[in-house]
Amino acid sequence: MRALLLLAAVLCASPFQAAAAPSHAADSTPPAANLSVSPITVAVSKAEIRITAGFHGDLLHVTGTAPRNSDVVLRLSSPPREETLDIKGKRGPLWLTVGRVQFESAPRIYKLRSTRPVEEILSPEEQVRETLGAQGLKASLRVQPGVDAGLFASELIRLKIDKGFYDTEGGGVTRGADGTYQAEFRWPSRGPSGAYRMDAFAISGGAVTGSASREILVQKVGAEAWISHLAATHGPTYGLLAVLVALLTGLAAGALFGRLGRAK
């Protein structure tokens, strides 16, 4: 079953890869470098994560091939976007929200898997240039001007690691004898819906020598999609429906137990 899914995912994902190629050309290595090594490939078990009524997170299996003598780093992330966070401070005995800080760009999800820690296989400059590892991620975060950027960026990363949204540790990529590799990513149940990307990097000699990527779409489907859309955009209608459903449930339960009570 898993093999079938995997096959289906690979087949489905191919058009995505073609579509993604122009956008990732910018952050990949020059074509010349790619000629000298066999290119890295990547396949993800799912091209789409569907948030249904029974959703409790998901597991992504990532497989592919890479040159045997190179390291592999996998990155699951979203395009960076604006994000506003509350700043907590002590007022009297209580911890309250005392302000807000705006990040001009931060990924919603950032998870790494690698054969070895990124710090051991990539130079600090390359980590920053490719946005790989804790330092690379931190350098990519843009904070509003006029605040201590380093401090706020570290706190954002710490918060998102605790929430299960970020993972900068790496590790978890195993290599097969025939040049294959595999890894698993856990998708958090509270992970926001949107378009995400799985990037695979082949690394040797302290630099990226090849890369490949797959798009992953995360979206609410069925009743979940309908209800959250209605709740967000048609508040009064949704509120009336919620009242009606509660009313009917309450009356039905009352009638049922009333009848049971009389039967005794």
Place this chain on the structure above:
Amino acid sequence: MDIFLPVAGSNINAAILLGLGALVGFMSGLLGVGGGFLLTPLLIMLGIDPLVAAASGTNAIVGASASGTMAHLRARNVDVKMGTLMLAGGVLGGGAGTLLVKALRGEGNADVVIVLGYVALLAVMGAVLFVEGLTSQVKGEDDLQSETPGYRLLQRLPLSTDFPASGVRTSAIAPFILGALVGMLAAFLGVGGGFFLIPAMSYFLAMPIRVVIGTSLFQMLFTSAAVTVMQASVNHTVDAFLAVGLLLGATLGAQAGARAARAVKGNQLKVVLALLLLALSLKMFDDLLVLPRHFLTIPGGR
């Protein structure tokens, strides 16, 4: 089995959701109190955003009070005139409360205000139940209906009106004020407000206990319905999945609770529940004082 809550944006185990509803329903069946005051803090403890917990609690109360209201209406235990005035106050108070929640949320502190509200509410209710349990006073069973100081005070307000169903004459503004207070409590804390309204109707309106329960349920049903729609429109914090799950658990629990109430001694239970409420109050207060794990947090999330 897990259920993904579309508005709360997180998943919850179905058994925990039903169990929580059943626990609250059991308590309310056993003690004859509404139980909304227990529901919201327990949801907050489970990690649900306090705003979503309160608004979804209000939604659940609509269902929980529906069949009781019908039964009391049929038995003519509802002073509809009094109840409608309270309801008018409830809609106004609930609307004001909903807008205040929105303003506080803009500041990022609505959750702290809700938790503080519960710290106070649970402490007071715990203390009252504790004393009741020890002194074996049963609140509300002695028919007040005498002219209490509270009744005389509110009677002096203008618009004196006859309420034949209750057999009292008081200002039309009095039930309006009580209703507005309950509406405000419903919007902030997601409670039905029976714990406040039932003694207040005896004390301030001198209503006979026969119509107090029915009228309280009547205004609770419609006020919570109005507050649910306002919360859904203004704050988008009503999670219907959460509400219906709790409701299903609560109806089952309430049956078991009502049955158990005939079998066990009420006073020891009151003391146990009182201690539970006091402990919950202390825990929630302590959570506000301890150094947070993060000094940056996601707005509206915990």
